[in-house]
Amino acid sequence: MSSKKKGGIMPFLLGIAAALVVGWIIFPKVLYVQETQPVRFSHKLHMEQIGECNLCHSNREERAYATRMPSTKDCALCHYTALTGSSEEKELVREYIKKDKQVPWKASQKQPDNVYFSHLAHKDLECRQCHFDMENRDNLPPKYVNRLTGYTKTTMKMHECERCHARENTSNACYVCHK
Amino acid sequence: MALDRRGFLKFVAGGVIGTGLTPLPWKLTDDISIWTQNWPWIPHIPDGEINSAPALAKLGQPEYGILVSKVKGSPILARGNPNHPLSQGGIDPLAASSVQLLHSPARIRQPMRKKNGAFQAISWEQAIQEIAPKLSGLKGQKNKVACVSGDETSSTNEILAGLLQGLGSEKFFFHPGETTLYHHIWQKIMGGRGHLGFDLPGADLVLSLGPDLLESWGNAVSQQYLFGQGTFRLLYAGPVQNNTAAMASRWIPVHSDALGHLALALAYHILKKRSPPRQNLSGFRQLHRYVRHNYTPLEAQKKTGLEEATIQSLAGELLQARRPLVLPGSLSGSCDVSGFDLYCGFCLNLLLDRLNTAGGMQCIPEPPKVVPGAPSWSKMLSGDLLAELRRIAQGSTEAPELMLFYESNPVYSLPDSKLTRKALEKIPYKVSFSQFMDETAATCDLLLPQHHFLERLDDAFTPFSSAAANYSVGLPVLEPVHSTRSTPDLLLDLSGKLELDLGAESYETLLKEKAGLLDADWGKLTSGGMWRNNTVVSQDRLELWNDRISRMLGQDRERPDKYQVHMVPQTDRRTGSPRTAIPPFGLKTLREEELEQNTFFIRLNRQTARKNGVREGSLVKIVSPEGTCRAKVNLDEGVMTDAVVVPLGFGHTYWDQFSRGKGDNALQLFGIRCESGSGMCHCSTPRVRISKIEAAR
């Protein structure tokens, strides 16, 4: 057959290869926008100093729906004036603490509008079970936002919640989480 | 290797198969479905701490404390305040829309001046430069400046009236309503003192002669609460099975012009069975004689249209009850009640010995005055706007040069709108403080928009129908959304420019002073609490009989025979108040038999429909001596034969898309009647003609 002479199976394999490159490498890059955090922050360092998550990420606002990001007030508890002399810290003090302006932290695990989440209901779990290795990170991970959905790359998918709820023998009823 | 057609096809085939092995198609399919939850053109919900702040609902009667829920300081909804005694956690549909009204498209966003018939936005400095010289030019000239206020409880009235007084004018008027009419009859005709209140919480039997007390009369929210608690037995007399009648243990169908007669017919039986009241009442003997003579069972039957047995059993119930209370008043909770009806109702209470006693009619002291230059509250309440407008229109009184409108929309909400317009046209310069572009604001020359009530500090002293003197203060719960200003503060500023001393730096100091005079705790007031005092004013010169009363009793109503059907106005808080149009959420609660597209419905029973040649759903014209409305027919057997219910609150021509052009304004069917004897002008409920509009037209 003439086709065998003209490359045989090669174009087919080439097609597969090209698709794999597009699908595995280019597509994820195109799909997400990377946003960097406004201020450099080391969880590792702070954990060494403070030793617990709850001081800054306290859920004392239990009537609130939001997972709590530290407010400038929380930072000011220690950083009312610069402690280390690093330029990042100076910027924090100058731009946010002195001006009493909230740092626009970029939450990368914010729940979508249709999900209700209570940290209080999960307080028996270790933070790292969901927030992975945050406590050992020396910098804040950049936020990857999906161009199509607006969700972040690290937003938990429903099946992840369900898996844990099933394991823990907790209800997986829709209205436990949805709103 | 040249890529021929076959080669290309193979490449594509490989590409398709290869793509299936990557996350691309699967992730994309999933993401597209997630995208459908987050369409960028659909608003997102807020996220953050939720808390609530107490506020005071000031949308017109009733006024009471509410709670406003906020997310990150931004109000999201209004709820009832269980701790405020005037609401006990309840809320009405209008107040429940308060937060949405903040963002109504009808809000006036900044001061405006009318130029060549169109409004142009101006700054506050320009606005003050415009108004200040005008006022100072009129200073010292008698009655050149007039003012209409639609808020009967706010201390702003003292500032307004005080300013007028300082300028040399006594033309301060309250928007006519139950407060002014009750005041007129009680103080001017019967020689009473203080304001009338009604101790519904203390009563065990309530006979309502007209008032729709579970919907539009007095503080409906509080009354609904009491009704729910079952503290009193409710009897309703009136021409329509309104919400109150439907809930009442008994509905006694009586035409609206016979309600006063019913009161006296009942008085006949009470006078027969009961000893005279303890209260010293001058003219008791004359009244006694009049009633015994004119309200014999036969006469009563003729005058009320009720069976003798009905009247007798009703009187029996009143006599048997330990703490009965009779409520006379308007069917729509506004000014459609005659002095005669009010007088008869008051008399019945007096004959039952229900004055200043638990569950009875209470005489509440006047609020303390904090603006020294202002007239007394009694004086302020005694202005008769309807009479004044009539005189201006007829030319018997000179029109003022300038008129201020505060929380009042007379162009829309007064009867005989032709007359109102005619009178207002004679006033060369008009200023509105309205928050919303209402019908009156649209006719004004200068708009000085006031804060929405959730954005401002304001107070309420003893809203109409309260059982005892009370005082509430509402703090602003958010920063103003638009470039508006608090009217009382603006007026205090202006008075400074006019070199008038109103005795206060700011509205806040004024209210604090008032609280001080009342011995009320400011902290408690501003955190959603209420001050209350049960002191009543004793009466020493009450008159049941005098010249004016005898003239009032003697007169007969004119009855044009061209018109056959009694018109019954009805108010529903879902369609707003005299000050506020249909709120955004209210519109959607109007059923299909209340508003269809842009046509509203009137209600009448089958027999009336047959007599007038109309059917369910017919498009009809309602013609009264004053005007015409277009409506559809809703058959309702809860309406008396020969009566038609016309709902109020429709037919706005300004406001926003939620109220503009929805139905017709039934107030244009009503006339102004000035009663001989009492001398009081009120909204008359004339008879009307109903005729089918031919489909061909």
Add this chain to the structure above:
Amino acid sequence: MLDEPLLPEGVQRCSPARFLVWITLLVAVVIWGAVAAFLIFGWGLGVTGLNNYFGFGLWITFDLAVIALGAGAFFSGFLKYILGIDELKNIINLAVIVGFLCYSGAMMLLVLDIGQPLRAWFGYWHANVHSMLTEVIFCITCYLIVLTIEFIPIILENRQIHKISLFRNLAHNFHIVMPLFAAVGTFLSFFHQGSLGGMYGVLFGRPFALREGFFIWPWTFFLFILSAIASGPVFTMLISRLMESFTRRSLVPYSTKELLGKISGFLLCIYLFFKFLDTWAWATGVLPRSGFSFEEMFNQVYGQWLLWLELGLCGVVPAIMLVVPTLRSRPGLLYAASFLTCAGVVVNRFVFTVQTLAIPVMPFDQWYTYIPNWTEWATSAMVVSYSAIVVSLAHRYLPLFPKERQLNA
């Protein structure tokens, strides 16, 4: 003729110009429907005449009707390949195409009908096994795939394509396995026809549609299957008759048509026997138990005339006409009876869809009437038009009817 080489051998076809005019007309209708579809996708289903009372309307009626009428495909296949009635080879190709069009057309309308078409795949991924609709979704999709597979060898019969040995071999192999697909199709089709009926029968909040059942299946499950196989064959036959009158050529021998009529007639009798039984049981059982009388199920618009139309004029009358050989042998009567049979099924699907929803169940509720608007008509017309285009192309370029040459000799 320009496209002479593409036409089947030895048959007459109209001129390409004429054919082009015809196709253009059909495409114009498709464009009209596409405009409506664009509005629906762009703004939402609010642009249609559907509403909160009539969530199901013209589209669902159309879908149910064409799926019932498209049953000719699986049932003819079943009769030919499984029961070995060879006479049906004269029409089996057309039956497959009509079936394919009915199902693919229904799918198109379903995509329009659901509010969130981009989530359509949830039906497979997040399937609820308790829902009759899930069964429908799965079976219809699978059956559409089967129909596509059955359609492919017919396309491969085209004169030019057939010259290519690969495709020729492929076609041959397809023909060998066709009985298998016929069997699979029969199974799938039985189930989803039944499930479509079941969808209504399980609505225990709607006494008009509610039916008792056999095990988990309400009686409508079986009635829908019976009515579909009773009307499917004659619908295919009517399409062939329609093509004959358009092309002015004989395509299918009358004996085959008569056979289809006879099959339908007998099945219709069986269906009607059960349908009358069911209606009686419903009127004397379901209704009084729910507190309704038979009369309360009808109003001025959706009156009892619909019931008598469905069961009488479009039920008993055609059944007699099709069963009695002397009547069946007269073409006019055969076609009329076939038409009435099909109309009866459409009425049946309509009342189950629309009347079920029109009846006020709460005592203080009221009747409403549903009127489809132009967007629904346009998109439905688009599907009809698309089907006409495919049938026209197939007729022109594919040898659908083995007896065509012989009949027109």
Add this chain to the structure above:
Amino acid sequence: MSESMQIHEHFQIKWGMVIDVDKCTGCGACQVACQAENNIPPSQQSFDRLRSVHWLYVYKLENGRPYPESDIAYLPRPCMQCGNPSCASVCPVIATTKDEEGGIVSQIYPRCIGCRYCMAACPYHSRVFNWFDPVWPKGMEKTLTPYVSVRPRGVVEKCTFCHHRFQLAKRRARAEGRDPHHLKEDEYIPACAEACPTGAIAFGDLHNPEHKVHQLSRSEHAFRILERLGTEPQVYYLSRRPWVRRQGDNYVQKDQQRGE
């Protein structure tokens, strides 16, 4: 009714509502509170049951007698949260279920594909479809609550008994170290019940003898709508008026006169 049509699930808690029809004045506060709480967009038209998005509708009932024997009543109709919902089993994509403790029938907007089969199944017309995308006048979107997500066009929605308030009540209980599944009376009530000025709407756990709804639902004046269909609503109504009770269901002539 065949087996397949029934879902038998038992919950420790059974949230229920008892609405005293004799106390409902039809004022509409519940409807407005519901709209504000649940982010239901305002409409530029009056209520249209064919198209309006609404969760709670107040029906006006009439006894059908001529004047002066006429009588009216108002009947607020939320979702009945049926014990045996006709809607949940028919959903092809599990967007609506009855699985939560308390027995509230859930409706998950991001899952719903908009087939409207549940609407066809529900005889109460409790379910509505988003025929268009929701629109708020400019600026009014600031009044959206954080409680309920905004629904796009093409999905079905319905009353949820303000289940987000249940979520919040559970969280409050957790914060105070109490068992979130043993809530006190009135710790969780929907927005309509809270707003009702006459207190016509009572809410609580029907299983719990300490909650007032437990007793109220057993009153001789209690009835449910369309009880005969077997939907087992968790919403009860009370009326001392026989004609009102009779409007709760359909009866053929030979049926016993209910409540008379």
